[in-house]
Amino acid sequence: MSTKLRALLKSPFVFHLATSPCNNCDIEILDALTPRYDLERFGIQLVGSIRHADVLLVTGVPNHKNAKILKELYDQASKPCLVVAIGTCACGRGMFKNSYNSPGTIDSIIPVNAYIPGCPPKPEAIIMGVVKLIKSIEDTLKKK
Amino acid sequence: MSTLFSYIFFPGFVFTALLGIIASGIDRKVTARIQWRQGPPLLQPLYDFIKLLGKETLVPAGASRLTFLITPVFGLAAVSIVSTILWGALINPKESFVGDFIVVLYLLAIPSLSIIIGGFASRNRIASLGASREMKFILSYELPFIMVLLIPVIQTGNIRLGDIVTAQMSSGLSVGTVSGFIALLAGILCIQAKLGLVPFDASEAEQEIVAGPFIEYSGTPLAIFKLTKWMMLVTLPLFLVVMYMPSSNPVHIAIRYIIILVLTILIRNTNPRLRIDQVMRFFWTKVAFVSLIAVILALLKL
Numbered sequence: 001m002s003t004k005l006r007a008l009l010k011s012p013f014v015f016h017l018a019t020s021p022c023n024n025c026d027i028e029i030l031d032a033l034t035p036r037y038d039l040e041r042f043g044i045q046l047v048g049s050i051r052h053a054d055v056l057l058v059t060g061v062p063n064h065k066n067a068k069i070l071k072e073l074y075d076q077a078s079k080p081c082l083v084v085a086i087g088t089c090a091c092g093r094g095m096f097k098n099s100y101n102s103p104g105t106i107d108s109i110i111p112v113n114a115y116i117p118g119c120p121p122k123p124e125a126i127i128m129g130v131v132k133l134i135k136s137i138e139d140t141l142k143k144k
Numbered sequence: 145m146s147t148l149f150s151y152i153f154f155p156g157f158v159f160t161a162l163l164g165i166i167a168s169g170i171d172r173k174v175t176a177r178i179q180w181r182q183g184p185p186l187l188q189p190l191y192d193f194i195k196l197l198g199k200e201t202l203v204p205a206g207a208s209r210l211t212f213l214i215t216p217v218f219g220l221a222a223v224s225i226v227s228t229i230l231w232g233a234l235i236n237p238k239e240s241f242v243g244d245f246i247v248v249l250y251l252l253a254i255p256s257l258s259i260i261i262g263g264f265a266s267r268n269r270i271a272s273l274g275a276s277r278e279m280k281f282i283l284s285y286e287l288p289f290i291m292v293l294l295i296p297v298i299q300t301g302n303i304r305l306g307d308i309v310t311a312q313m314s315s316g317l318s319v320g321t322v323s324g325f326i327a328l329l330a331g332i333l334c335i336q337a338k339l340g341l342v343p344f345d346a347s348e349a350e351q352e353i354v355a356g357p358f359i360e361y362s363g364t365p366l367a368i369f370k371l372t373k374w375m376m377l378v379t380l381p382l383f384l385v386v387m388y389m390p391s392s393n394p395v396h397i398a399i400r401y402i403i404i405l406v407l408t409i410l411i412r413n414t415n416p417r418l419r420i421d422q423v424m425r426f427f428w429t430k431v432a433f434v435s436l437i438a439v440i441l442a443l444l445k446l
Contacts, residue, residue, distance in 0.1 A: 004198035010191040038181040040172070043188050048354030051202060051362040054195070078200040078362035 004080055006141060008054050009134050011043035012082075015053030019070055019106070021060025024120035025087035029057055032123035039127070055082045055130075058106050061089045061096045067103050074110040082113045084133065086126060091115040155231030157224040164374030165189045171377065171409050178413045189374060193367050201363035204266055211265040212360075216368035219258035222251045223375045230382050233305035234390060234397060240306035245297065248305070248383065249290065252338070255372050256282050259347075262369075263357025274356020277420050278347040281337055284427040285344075289334040291435040295327040296387045298442040309390040319388040323441035328388045330435045335380040336408055337423070339373070343415040344423055381405050 014033075018026050033039055033046055047053055050073050062070055074083070085106050088094040093105050106112055114136075116129035150156055169186040176183025185191075203209050226248050233240050256278060263275030296318045297303060300311040318324035337344035348356035358369060381404040389400050418426065 004195075007191060007195040007198050011188065011195045035179045035181045038176070038183070040176060040184045041182050043184055043191060048350050049359045051360055052355070052358075052366065054199075076202070078202050080199070 005137060008080060008082075009137060011045075012054045013045050013047045013052050014055045014057055015047055015050050015077075016057045017059075017070065017073060019058060019060040019062040019066045019090075021087065021089060025059035025090070028120045028123055028126060029059070029086060032126045037123055037127065044130075050077050053077055053081065055084060057084050057086055058112075059086050059090050061093050061099070061102050062104070062106060062109060063101045064103055067109055070106065071109055082133065082137075083110055084114045084116065084129065085112045086116045086121060086129075088117050088119045091117050094119070150232070151224065151228050155235065156228035157220075159231075160224065160227040160375050160378050161371060164371070164376075164378045165193070167377045167405060168374040170405065174406065174409045175413055178410075189370075193371060196367035196370065197364055199363040201365060202360075204268065204360045207267045207360065208265040212262060213365055215258040215262035215265065216361075216365045216372065219255035219372045220368050220375070222254035222258075223372055223379055226251045227375065227379045227382070229305065230379065230386050233309050233386055234392075237306035237309045240304055242304050244305050245293075245303050245308070249293070252380070252383070253282065253286070255376060256338070258372075259357045259369070262361070262365075266357070266360035268360050270353050271357050271359050274347050274353050274359070278357060280420055280424060281340075281344065281347055284424040285334045285337040285431075288330060288427055288431040288435045289338070291432070291439055292327045292331045292334060293387055295323050295438055295442045298439070299324065299445075305386060309386060312390055313392060317389045321442075322446045323438045324388055326434060326438040326441070328384060330431050330438065331384050331388070332404060332407055332411075333431055334427075335384065336411055337427070338380055339376055339408065341408060341412040343411075343418045345417060346420045346423060349417060377405070381408070
């Protein structure tokens with residue numbers, strides 16, 4: 001298991017899923033993947049199919065329709081797969097906390113490994129969040 | 145025993161796979177530099193490969209399990225055999241067998257066939273779409289590719305790769321003639337399509353049909369498909385080197401191979417993707433016409 005995770009940290013393929021966000025976080029994610037920030041230095045690549053993905057980037061507050069889709073997509077991913085919640089909505093529903101159309105937060109549907117708050121978080125914040133996630137996994141690997 | 149060693153270790157599977165990983169690393173690095181980025185480390189494809197081996201392998205519900213899992217292996221085996229034959233023709237031209245040119249042509253179609261069969265077996269409509277596009281690709285580039293490769297055969301009058309290599313080394317390279325030079329240019333376009341690189345990547349377009357035939361593949365089968373692709377990145381330019389500009393000096397072979405590789409990378413990075421109908425029109429009219437002229441010139445001994 002640990003060697004699998006170690007290899008995963010060297011080449012994380014990310015899959016981007018929007019669960020009814022306002023699209024600001026999505027734009028910031030795409031910004032972080034542009035040549036200016038050059039995430040391919042760390043082997044990070046955006047993939048189109050969830051079967052190839054190692055990291056699931058989720059934005060927005062899930063509603064009744066796409067909460068099911070979120071669960072199904074996570075089940076379709078080949079494990080080990082990490083989940084990163086990006087934006088205040090994804091972290092804790094923000095101002096949509098009492099909305100009639102929101103069945104629950106993302107971490108009540110699938111396990112979340114890292115939270116990156118912000119409305120929207122800057123590309124720098126997203127990169128820092130991913131670096132912290134990688135560091136925390138490396139630390140748990142060292143302890144074992 | 146030595147035959148088995150040559151197919152599995154040197155110069156077959158392991159050697160070509162390592163070269164392919166480095167070639168793919170060069171590809172990604174050059175692409176990054178063209179886009180004014182720093183790019184991934186050179187051995188990034190190796191990390192990707194190891195990671196994919198460790199991932200869970202999923203078979204979609206309702207897919208044909210055996211076909212789905214076994215097709216990547218056929219593609220990999222075909223490329224390994226082709227690379228062994230091609231390296232053998234360069235290292236030891238006298239050992240090659242009669243008609244290995246035709247064997248190589250047939251075996252080079254198998255990786256594409258394995259992608260098609262795997263895509264159809266995965267029971268995903270996007271994968272079927274990608275597989276049917278791949279099929280049209282084979283139909284479009286196979287005719288000019290074979291015509292182009294006939295030119296060294298016409299010039300040297302041989303169908304053994306070893307004889308083609310020795311004849312060119314004694315009486316001038318094929319690329320030095322008018323017909324050979326035209327054929328090499330058309331051949332580079334054909335291998336571009338065979339490798340599935342932009343502008344001829346409609347079968348696995350990431351943005352419209354999300355990786356096409358590979359969409360349902362994960363874990364080890366995907367790793368094998370990727371490795372096949374990287375080995376093709378070595379084998380196909382090497383095939384052109386063997387046919388048009390062979391040499392007994394390893395440094396010359398490396399330089400000629402790198403020139404073809406960098407040319408394909410540059411074409412890939414400076415062109416937009418073509419639609420499938422544009423690809424078919426391009427190969428059946430322009431490239432086929434140019435290669436037909438090259439064949440006629442070769443028959444006129446130009």
